[in-house]
Amino acid sequence: MPTIHLIPYGAATINLDVPEGVSLMQAAVSAGVAGIVGECGGSAMCATCHVYVDEAYAGLLAPMSPVEAELLECTASDREPTSRLSCQIKISGTLDGLIVRLPERQQ
């Protein structure tokens, strides 16, 4: 099972073992990670699941849809070059070791 490393804003890293096929947002919410809200349930409508993907892994993710790109203009914390919506990141074996930072706020 891939292991994902979440770095909350100003807090210690959280390591999660995530089954393949589950979204990063679902995994974080299920684990009670406070820095991910996921208000729309993963429908790419709220931008409260914003994360900053470590540069080493950004190129391994599926390309961003136009809808995701548009929503990332509406995040509560500033967008960065590797910003993504975690509900659009499906965990797979190639993402084992993925590191993401969580923004200061989601709303």
Ligand code: FES
């Ligand atoms: Fe709403 Fe990701 S959970 S956009």
